[in-house]
Every structure is written in structure tokens, then in C-alpha cells.
Amino acid sequence: MTPPDDANLGPSQQARREAILAAALELFDERGFHGSAVPAIAERAGVGAGTLYRNFASKEELVNVLFRQWKLRFAEPLLSSWPTPVSPRQRMASLWRYFCEFAREHPRALGFLELHYHGDYLDAQSVALRDSLHRQFIDLVAQLQADQVVRADVEADVIIAIVEGVFLRLHAELRHGHDWPPEQIEKRLGQAERCVWEAIRP
Amino acid sequence: MTPPDDANLGPSQQARREAILAAALELFDERGFHGSAVPAIAERAGVGAGTLYRNFASKEELVNVLFRQWKLRFAEPLLSSWPTPVSPRQRMASLWRYFCEFAREHPRALGFLELHYHGDYLDAQSVALRDSLHRQFIDLVAQLQADQVVRADVEADVIIAIVEGVFLRLHAELRHGHDWPPEQIEKRLGQAERCVWEAIRP
Amino acid sequence: MTPPDDANLGPSQQARREAILAAALELFDERGFHGSAVPAIAERAGVGAGTLYRNFASKEELVNVLFRQWKLRFAEPLLSSWPTPVSPRQRMASLWRYFCEFAREHPRALGFLELHYHGDYLDAQSVALRDSLHRQFIDLVAQLQADQVVRADVEADVIIAIVEGVFLRLHAELRHGHDWPPEQIEKRLGQAERCVWEAIRP
Amino acid sequence: MTPPDDANLGPSQQARREAILAAALELFDERGFHGSAVPAIAERAGVGAGTLYRNFASKEELVNVLFRQWKLRFAEPLLSSWPTPVSPRQRMASLWRYFCEFAREHPRALGFLELHYHGDYLDAQSVALRDSLHRQFIDLVAQLQADQVVRADVEADVIIAIVEGVFLRLHAELRHGHDWPPEQIEKRLGQAERCVWEAIRP
DNA sequence: CATGAATGAGTTTTCATTCAT
DNA sequence: TATGAATGAAAACTCATTCAT
Numbered sequence: 076m077t078p079p080d081d082a083n084l085g086p087s088q089q090a091r092r093e094a095i096l097a098a099a100l101e102l103f104d105e106r107g108f109h110g111s112a113v114p115a116i117a118e119r120a121g122v123g124a125g126t127l128y129r130n131f132a133s134k135e136e137l138v139n140v141l142f143r144q145w146k147l148r149f150a151e152p153l154l155s156s157w158p159t160p161v162s163p164r165q166r167m168a169s170l171w172r173y174f175c176e177f178a179r180e181h182p183r184a185l186g187f188l189e190l191h192y193h194g195d196y197l198d199a200q201s202v203a204l205r206d207s208l209h210r211q212f213i214d215l216v217a218q219l220q221a222d223q224v225v226r227a228d229v230e231a232d233v234i235i236a237i238v239e240g241v242f243l244r245l246h247a248e249l250r251h252g253h254d255w256p257p258e259q260i261e262k263r264l265g266q267a268e269r270c271v272w273e274a275i276r277p
Numbered sequence: 278m279t280p281p282d283d284a285n286l287g288p289s290q291q292a293r294r295e296a297i298l299a300a301a302l303e304l305f306d307e308r309g310f311h312g313s314a315v316p317a318i319a320e321r322a323g324v325g326a327g328t329l330y331r332n333f334a335s336k337e338e339l340v341n342v343l344f345r346q347w348k349l350r351f352a353e354p355l356l357s358s359w360p361t362p363v364s365p366r367q368r369m370a371s372l373w374r375y376f377c378e379f380a381r382e383h384p385r386a387l388g389f390l391e392l393h394y395h396g397d398y399l400d401a402q403s404v405a406l407r408d409s410l411h412r413q414f415i416d417l418v419a420q421l422q423a424d425q426v427v428r429a430d431v432e433a434d435v436i437i438a439i440v441e442g443v444f445l446r447l448h449a450e451l452r453h454g455h456d457w458p459p460e461q462i463e464k465r466l467g468q469a470e471r472c473v474w475e476a477i478r479p
Numbered sequence: 480m481t482p483p484d485d486a487n488l489g490p491s492q493q494a495r496r497e498a499i500l501a502a503a504l505e506l507f508d509e510r511g512f513h514g515s516a517v518p519a520i521a522e523r524a525g526v527g528a529g530t531l532y533r534n535f536a537s538k539e540e541l542v543n544v545l546f547r548q549w550k551l552r553f554a555e556p557l558l559s560s561w562p563t564p565v566s567p568r569q570r571m572a573s574l575w576r577y578f579c580e581f582a583r584e585h586p587r588a589l590g591f592l593e594l595h596y597h598g599d600y601l602d603a604q605s606v607a608l609r610d611s612l613h614r615q616f617i618d619l620v621a622q623l624q625a626d627q628v629v630r631a632d633v634e635a636d637v638i639i640a641i642v643e644g645v646f647l648r649l650h651a652e653l654r655h656g657h658d659w660p661p662e663q664i665e666k667r668l669g670q671a672e673r674c675v676w677e678a679i680r681p
Numbered sequence: 682m683t684p685p686d687d688a689n690l691g692p693s694q695q696a697r698r699e700a701i702l703a704a705a706l707e708l709f710d711e712r713g714f715h716g717s718a719v720p721a722i723a724e725r726a727g728v729g730a731g732t733l734y735r736n737f738a739s740k741e742e743l744v745n746v747l748f749r750q751w752k753l754r755f756a757e758p759l760l761s762s763w764p765t766p767v768s769p770r771q772r773m774a775s776l777w778r779y780f781c782e783f784a785r786e787h788p789r790a791l792g793f794l795e796l797h798y799h800g801d802y803l804d805a806q807s808v809a810l811r812d813s814l815h816r817q818f819i820d821l822v823a824q825l826q827a828d829q830v831v832r833a834d835v836e837a838d839v840i841i842a843i844v845e846g847v848f849l850r851l852h853a854e855l856r857h858g859h860d861w862p863p864e865q866i867e868k869r870l871g872q873a874e875r876c877v878w879e880a881i882r883p
Numbered sequence: 884c885a886t887g888a889a890t891g892a893g894t895t896t897t898c899a900t901t902c903a904t
Numbered sequence: 905t906a907t908g909a910a911t912g913a914a915a916a917c918t919c920a921t922t923c924a925t
Binding site for chain 5 (some may be wrong): 490495518521526527528529530533
């Protein structure tokens with residue numbers, strides 16, 4: 076009986092890989108890709124530098140795996156699970172709630188995904204994934220517009236830019252700017268949600 | 278008549294400094310701070326690497342001077358010149374117009390200012406400037422709220438996050454995502470402005 | 480009947496050792512000592528890297544064992560078995576035939592032995608063996624000169640350099656240079672043999 | 682007036698490049714390509730490691746430049762200057778003399794050129810040069826055969842293998858094997874020359 | 884025992900900074 | 905004063921060797 080940990084890697088091997096990914100996420104979020112040295116990532120992961128190269132062919136591959144992993148982890152729930160039909164207003168609220176929960180649970184991940192100097196090192200597969208997800212979001216929003224869930228007199232990509240832009244900006248603000256108590260954070264997130272709703276309501 | 282050669286800085290010396298700043302802006306925007314090599318900046322500026330060090334004590338100083346320069350250049354018009362009182366709606370429109378014009382004229386500058394991995398290398402002076410400007414914006418928005426120009430039931434920083442977040446997100450989208458014709462860009466910017474107005478109107 | 484499992488070394492253990500030596504010979508011949516990685520040798524031998532270290536204390540020991548093994552395997556027949564006295568010409572012919580056969584059967588071995596950057600890593604024992612064999616060849620040739628089998632008006636080491644030099648050069652040429660059909664190779668080897676005979680005949 | 686040193690590099694720059702090439706020749710000859718670390722080459726050349734990369738794109742480029750430089754320096758006199766027609770015997774003698782002189786003046790160069798694990802890192806240009814020179818030698822020997830300067834009943838490449846094989850083997854022997862006094866070396870080289878003549882005379 | 888993942892010293896290469904020209 | 909070649913510290917990456925499984 077092999078331990079049921081994962082695919083076919085021993086448990087500690089899988090754990091190491093996870094530790095490297097987690098450490099890389101932290102450092103890339105803190106200092107960007109070019110500002111994060113491989114030995115620093117390895118050290119934070121608690122492994123030797125050589126181990127990192129046993130798990131990822133290069134620093135580039137590491138950042139790409141990380142990018143795709145988090146891009147999917149963030150996008151999939153949004154694209155798949157929209158269970159029972161609810162009112163437009165509720166839909167907006169639940170979307171926003173998802174954003175907030177994701178940001179609370181993985182604050183690093185959003186920071187990392189929104190680094191806009193991915194330009195450099197993303198490989199074809201990552202770019203393809205990003206584009207594909209983007210198209211799926213566009214389609215989803217177009218559908219919402221057709222269903223009169225959101226206003227139909229602006230382009231779908233503008234709708235997306237509004238929701239994402241406000242949320243991410245506020246998230247960055249709240250993370251880096253100040254050390255606000257949770258209730259202040261909640262208050263602002265709620266206020267922003269109401270404003271965004273006004274921006275995109277049908 | 279500009280003094281020909283010996284005022285405070287010889288004119289070509291001033292020109293060199295500008296060239297360096299311009300080149301640095303381009304490269305930092307394209308590849309981030311850590312991804313841009315000093316010799317590459319010097320080469321793009323058309324000067325020797327040594328010359329860069331005659332004008333800036335270090336790569337860090339260069340990025341800080343650049344940061345403060347553009348932060349001010351972007352913020353000052355917003356904070357100072359609000360000429361004749363106009364209707365709230367017009368105020369929003371003219372603010373948005375300023376954003377669009379600034380972005381059109383200095384697309385690199387917004388990209389550079391919004392790199393969120395400044396975290397690293399910004400010095401005390403830059404951080405102080407950023408915070409001071411932020412506070413001034415907060416005050417300005419608070420005044421607008423008192424004047425019933427924008428809605429007063431959300432925090433001032435949320436208002437700022439909404440306007441900046443939407444604009445910057447859309448700007449990034451339009452710059453990097455696609456190669457849209459100008460009229461498509463204009464259309465989207467106009468749509469976004471109307472939505473943002475709905476979000477923050479009193 | 481070979482002892483099944485517990486003689487001195489279990490049979491599969493002996494086989495492993497041989498596989499490692501064979502793989503090392505191939506790789507050292509192909510890429511030299513410093514160009515061949517231990518894990519690559521282990522992989523080609525079909526064993527784990529750890530197993531290699533159970534059989535050889537280090538990469539250096541491995542190369543030294545290999546060197547001495549092939550040096551002896553090549554030299555011993557030459558030094559021992561010179562059966563019935565034959566004519567000088569036949570002696571040359573049979574020597575050359577031995578070279579050709581050895582080269583055909585173990586083309587890697589000659590390549591490996593003639594790497595001249597053994598300089599580095601050969602240990603005292605290997606150097607001693609090489610020198611000892613060299614002296615024995617000198618003595619053998621001196622005897623042949625005394626017996627008027629080869630010309631006596633040149634130093635013995637010159638005779639050796641002639642025979643070995645021509646054969647090894649031609650062997651390298653034929654191995655690496657071209658993809659000649661066997662009969663072309665045979666033809667050239669035969670021609671070279673006749674020339675060498677002219678060079679050293681009494 | 683710029684110092685007439687060379688092409689367009691300052692004199693000390695050219696000198697540095699030469700120093701690097703000389704140091705690389707020594708180390709590659711002593712320990713092979715894979716056995717020679719870049720910092721060791723730089724140190725022996727008396728320059729910093731970075732300087733090496735200012736002159737050569739990579740360690741590979743360095744070894745290729747070096748290979749082509751010495752290959753040409755060795756081969757060109759052989760292929761070009763065969764002044765007044767002389768007797769076949771004299772021709773052999775003068776060829777051999779050239780080998781001896783070249784070997785005396787540049788003992789490292791022959792050692793380096795004959796490393797047979799160039800296989801790895803030679804680039805297309807180097808391989809093309811080697812092949813081209815080889816073909817030219819073949820043609821030259823074929824002409825000598827037609828002129829009855831050397832025996833015509835063996836392939837031209839066999840003739841070449843004989844002369845080169847004997848000379849290089851003896852050279853290696855004399856360099857590495859012992860510490861013979863010059864007159865012993867001369868004696869052996871002369872003896873070898875006479876033998877080789879017997880091997881290839883018409 | 885055999886294994887092969889883990890390791891860190893060592894490799895090649897880059898780059899911020901200096902300094903001779 | 906402007907330059908850009910030189911530098912060495914630090915980056916990404918490799919590999920001989922060890923050791924838990």
C-alpha cells in the first residue's frame with residue numbers, strides 16, 4: 076500500500092515540491108520574478124538549491140507552473156460553479172464574496188498573478204491559458220449581458236475591467252497601504268461592492 | 278535665449294540626464310527594475326555607463342528620482358488646477374479626460390508607476406511623497422464628498438480605488454492585451470467613464 | 480556450475496560492476512572524464528548512482544580501475560604470448576593483426592586509453608602500471624632488435640612510437656572521420672601495415 | 682595617431698585578449714576543456730572572470746576561436762609555401778623540420794589540437810575548417826603521389842596518418858614521458874624521420 | 884544491499900559599479 | 905567630463921557524493 080498522497084511521488088517529495096511552490100509564491104509576490112534569487116526561494120522552502128532543480132527544470136519553469144496553477148485555481152470556480160439561478164444583485168454579491176474569500180485565503184496569489192511584468196518569462200502554455208481563460212470570462216459576461224444580469228450597453232471586457240480593477244486595487248491598497256483592522260477592511264470591501272454594482276447593473 | 282554653455286548645468290549635460298531618465302522609464306516599464314540592467318539603460322539613452330553614475334549615485338537613486346518625478350507630474354495637475362466650479366458630472370468627465378490624456382502622452386509612466394514591486398527599492402523620500410500625495414487625494418475626495426460632488430456613503434479611499442482601479446486596469450488591458458484601433462479604445466474609455474460615474478455619483 | 484548466490488560476490492553484483500565499467504568506458508570515450516557525469520554513467524549502466532559508490536570509492540577510483548583493466552587487457556597478450564618463432568615479417572603481421580582485432584572488438588577501449596588527459600586523475604598505481612608496461616615494451620623491442628627482427632639503428636621507444644602512432648592515428652581517423660565500408664577500412668589497415676614494416680624492418 | 686597595435690582595439694585590450702587565449706591554450710592542453718574552469722583561465726591570464734566574457738561570448742566560443750586559430754597557424758605554412766622544387770627526400774626532410782619547429786615553439790598548441798574530445802563543443806565553423814584543411818591535405822598528398830614524391834600504392838589519407846601519427850606520438854612521448862636532454866630529443870626525432878621516409882618513399 | 888532524491892560546493896555567466904583613458 | 909572596458913560579487917544552474925527509504 077503506497078501512501079495515497081499524490082500521483083506517484085513519495086509524500087515527502089510531493090511536500091517538498093509544494094514547499095518550493097509556496098516559497099516561490101511568497102518571494103515573487105514580495106519582490107517580483109527578477110528580484111527573487113533561486114537560493115533565496117530554496118532557503119525559504121527549507122530545501123537545498125539543487126532540490127529546486129530536481130523539481131523544476133529552471134526558474135522560468137517554476138514561475139510558469141506557479142502562474143498556471145494559481146490562474147486556474149482562481150478562475151475555475153468562477154467559470155464552473157454557478158449553481159441555482161439567483162437574482163442579478165445576488166449574483167454580483169456572490170461573485171464579490173468569492174473574490175474576497177480568495178483574497179483572504181491566498182493574498183499572495185492575487186499579488187503574484189497581477190504582477191504585470193510577467194511579460195518577460197511567461198511561456199507559450201501560460202500565455203495560451205491566460206488567453207483562453209480571458210475569452211471564457213468574456214463569453215460568460217456576454218451571456219450575463221444577454222440575460223440582463225449586467226448592463227449591456229458597454230463591452231464585456233469593460234465590465235471585467237471594472238470589477239477586477241476595483242477589487243484588485245482595493246485589495247492591493249488594503250494589503251500594502253495600512254494595517255487596518257478586519258472590520259475596516261470588511262467595511263471598505265462592502266462599500267466597493269455596492270459601488271461596483273451601481274457601475275454595472277443593467 | 279538660453280545660456281549657451283555654463284549656466285548651472287551645460288545644456289548637453291541636462292539633455293543627457295533626461296535621456297537617461299527616459300531610457301530608464303522605458304526599460305523599467307518593459308522589464309521591471311530588477312529585470313533592467315544598468316548598461317542596457319545607458320545604451321538606450323545613448324550614453325556610457327559611467328555617465329549614468331555621474332548623474333545618479335546608483336541604480337536605486339535613479340529609480341527613485343524617476344518615481345518621484347512621474348508621481349508628481351501625474352498628481353500635481355490633479356491637486357492644483359481645478360479652475361472654475363462646474364457640475365459634479367463635468368468634474369468627473371474632466372478628471373477622466375485628464376487620465377486619458379496623461380495615459381496617451383506618457384503610456385510608459387503609468388505602467389512604471391503601477392509596478393507594484395516598488396516595495397523593494399523605494400527610499401524614504403519616495404515613500405513619503407507617495408504617502409503625502411495619497412493623503413492629499415484623500416482630503417480632496419473628502420471635500421468633494423462634503424460638496425456632494427461624489428457619494429458620501431463610502432470612504433474616500435474607496436472612491437479613489439474605484440476610479441484609479443478601473444482606469445489603470447483598462448489602460449493595462451488596452452496597452453498589452455490587444456492591438457485595438459483608436460476608436461475602439463476611445464469607445465471603451467468612454468463606456469468605463471460612464472460606469473464609474475454611476476459607481477461614485479452622489 | 481558457478482556458485483549460485485554467495486561465493487565471494489553474488490553474480491548479479493558482479494554483473495552490476497561490469498555494467499558500470501562498460502558504461503563508464505563508453506562515456507569516457509565519448510566525452511572524456513570531466514565531461515561525463517556520474518549519474519549519467521549510472522543511468523547508462525542501468526543502476527542507481529548509489530550502487531556505483533558501493534562498487535567504487537569515487538569517480539576517480541572508477542576511472543583508474545578502468546584504465547588499469549584495459550591497459551592490462553591490451554598489453555598482456557602482447558607481452559606474454561609469442562608462441563613459436565616465426566620470421567620477422569610474420570611477427571610484424573601478427574602484431575598488426577592483434578591491434579586490428581583488439582580495435583575491432585573494443586573500439587571504445589583504445590579511444591579511452593589514448594585520451595591524453597589522463598594527466599589529471601590517474602593515481603600512483605595506474606601511473607606505475609603504465610610505466611611498467613612501457614618499460615616491458617621497450618625491453619621487448621630491444622630484444623627484437625638484438626634478434627634482428629626490427630631495425631636496430633633507432634631507439635626502441637622510437638620503434639614503439641612508430642607502430643602505435645600510425646595504428647592509433649589511423650584507428651581514430653577511421654572511427655571518427657568517415658563512415659567507410661569495412662573493406663575500405665581493411666584496405667587502409669593493410670596498406671598502413673606494409674608501410675610500417677618498411678619503416679621498422681631491419 | 683592611434684597605436685598601430687591591431688584592428689581597432691586599444692593595445693591593452695588586444696593584449697588582454699591574447700593573454701586569455703594563451704592561458705586557455707595552456708589549461709586546455711593540461712586538463713582538457715571540461716577540466717578547465719573559466720575562473721582558472723581568467724586567473725592565469727591575469728584578468729577578471731568578467732573580462733573573459735567581454736572578449737568571448739562563452740567558454741565554447743573561446744575554445745572554438747582557439748581551435749581555429751591554431752589549426753590555421755599550423756596548417757597554412759604547410760599548404761602554401763612549398764617554394765622551389767626539391768628532391769622528394771628533401772621535401773620530406775623539410776616537412777619534418779617544420780613539424781619539429783612548430784612543436785618546439787608551440788608545444789601546447791599541438792597538444793591542444795590533438796585532444797580528441799573536441800567532439801563535444803566544436804561548432805559548425807570549426808568543423809568546416811577542420812574538414813576543409815583535411816581535404817586540402819589529401820589533395821596535396823595526392824599531387825605528391827602523382828609526382829612520384831611519395832609512394833602511390835597507398836591511399837593519401839594513410840600517408841597522412843603515418844606522418845602525423847608518428848610525429849604526434851613521438852611528440853607526446855617526449856613531452857610527457859621523460860625529461861630528456863635536447864640532444865636525445867633531436868636524435869629520436871631524426872631517427873623517426875628516417876623511418877617515416879622509408880614508410881612512404883616511392 | 885540497491886536506490887535515487889537531496890545536498891551544497893563548484894560551474895558558467897551576468898551585472899552594478901569603478902576608474903584609466 | 906564622458907566613456908566603456910574591467911571587475912568581482914552574486915546569479916542561475918550542475919554534479920559528485922551521501923543517506924533515508
